[in-house]
Amino acid sequence: MSSVKRIISGSLASWGSICLNLVIQIMFVPIYLTYWTIETYSIWISCQALMSFITIFERSHQTFLGFEFLKIKNTDVNNLNKTISSGILIGLLLGFIQCLAVLLLIKCDFLRHIFVSISSLNLQTAGYVLFILTLSNLLSSSVGGILVRAVTPFGYYPRMAWWGILSTFSAAFFPLFAVTKGGDLITVSIVTLLSTFISSLFIYFDLYLILKRENIRLVNFSLQEGITNLRNSTIVAIKEFFDNIRQQGTRTLISPFLSPNKFVTFTTIRTGSNIALQGLNTVVNPLMPELVKFLHQKDQDKVNSSISVLWAIVILFMSPAVTILQVYVEPLYLIWTRNKTSFDPYLFSLLSISVLIYAITQPAISIITGNNLLKYQLILSIVSGLILVLSLVILVPKFNLIGIGVSLVFSECTLSIGYHFYCKRWLSLNKLKWPNNLFNHSALSVFCASFSMLLLAYYTNFKILIMVLSISLQIVISYKYVKALPNVVVNKIYNFFLKKKT
Incomplete structure (x- = not known):
């Protein structure tokens, strides 16, 4: 596929995603506000905003590796395999650490300093929601995000973008359905986890076929190289932190x-x-x-x-x-x-x-x-x-x-x-x-x-x-x-x- 065709296909997939997101964002607010109170809805969007900070090291690690994959590509197959494998190892470790960090926030009652205007009862619920969302991220993104970036240099960005539409749909409409059936915050969070994980299974299978076709093998797992790349990506993490403040994180800063x-x-x-x-x-x-x-x-x-x-x-x-x-x-x-x-x-x-x-x-x-x-x-x-x-x-x-x-x-x-x-x-x-x-x-x-x-x-x-x-x-x-x-x-x-x- 030529560069122009890849750009057009990728753009069409992305436009499909934006149209879906447009429908989602227009439909969801009135529906959520119909079935939930303002405080309940504010907890839901606050937890989503906080997730952008919790997963910051994971995302920065994936971003750094993505550009490294673009540099390596076919020039050194062994190096590429080693970089991908080491990245997956670190990705899994980061995913588990994020889950443990949320549990620690709940245990130490630190969330009350983040969700200042939320009552004590809802504060406990917010903690459970946050943990479920973090677990969902571990199952769908901690490894998946690295693999998607690994196949992008081989011309598979459009294909991954089309899969992204399925992920967006499942992560949005199934939780919405739960809301209309009277689901509370915990129920909707669990539905989000299940729908995201099931859609990820299809994507993982397709990624397996692509890796096999391109002779990319998950071997030579090197913890040392993984830590080196993670250390290099900390600069990206700091950048992502301040970028999140400007973009999604503004909601967290202004809530008090x-x-x-x-x-x-x-x-x-x-x-x-x-x-x-x-x-x-x-x-x-x-x-x-x-x-x-x-x-x-x-x-x-x-x-x-x-x-x-x-x-x-x-x-x-x-x-x-x-x-x-x-x-x-x-x-x-x-x-x-x-x-x-x-x-x-x-x-x-x-x-x-x-x-x-x-x-x-x-x-x-x-x-x-x-x-x-x-x-x-x-x-x-x-x-x-x-x-x-x-x-x-x-x-x-x-x-x-x-x-x-x-x-x-x-x-x-x-x-x-x-x-x-x-x-x-x-x-x-x-x-x-x-x-x-x-x-x-x-x-x-x-x-x-x-x-x-x-x-x-x-x-x-x-x-x-x-x-x-x-x-x-x-x-x-x-x-x-x-x-x-x-x-x-x-x-x-x-x-x-x-x-x-x-």
Whole structure:
């Protein structure tokens, strides 16, 4: 399968996943709020947020190995087999340690310092839920996550992405069914564990067939090499920790400052931002292996082409979409949440702006992470994470939900500036160039959309006029961007439509 076909297949699978997630997130909130109280639902989403911190070393270990697999691939089969086998050994150890850590948190009654606004009875329930979710992760992800990354360099990303749709479906709809049948937190957690494990069995079997076909053998388990890779991945873990603070972990940080109602308001409003990020990842994830390959080959034209695809998503789709959504989202949101929580247009606009900033930074992030430049990742994650924490402490008590949005924008701006600085430096050292002209168009598009959303939040009586002016300007920017695209991309588009006609 060619690079283009792999990217298209992977993107289609990812878009299938994002559509499924969209249906899930739109359907689930009103259903959960129908059968559960606000406090019960806040426990459920708080436990899921805390899981992102508990599994941080496991995920960073898998991320580090994933890029190592991209480097090794077919160059040294014995080394690849040894790296995969050693990684699985460490993955299992981490999975068990995470389960023990949760049991220790429950035993020492430490959870009351995390779930501050939860009653003692519900606190015990939260502990059980957390342990069940951790056990589910051990059965499905501790080894599975490593194996999926191991087969990706061989062109199996699209196939794994399609399997991911099954995992998403089973992990979402079966627990939802349990909720509608009167299931409490414990019951829903057990259903989540069982459904996730059963779907994982199918994926494990397919992975076994792939490993056999590619002559990948799980032999030469080396604890020493596994520990070495784990130690190297701790830098990624620190980076992941601060990234989680910016992304999922914000919910954990702000929970002491907000009532359950406002906490759910923030979480539900941020759902739109999460959907936008997932949509962006439908292109980023399948494109990443190809971009890393082009960078290693020092193919400037193909590097520019790959980057231009990412920015095209921002300019042609994301910027106009969030602008239009800002106009029509409020009544839809109130229907969606069954009027159990209020809508904050400023928070929605600020969260959308932070996503747009992250989106135009994605090419620089992909270049830095794809080459395992851990030092740069660590510096930027720590700085942006600290800025977020300080901003939250200063702004949230005074400005409440708006303070959260402003803090996230500050953090993303810092991260964007840093990644672009280090990315340009690395490209220059490797005799490659940063596509400044294309970047300027994408930055202008993001600025236009951001300014428009803030105006829409403030001047509520002129929404249609502001939207029309903004979209008109974005159409002009889009036209100029298409005119500036590399010839390689233009020729591929031309040939694609020419084949369709013939």
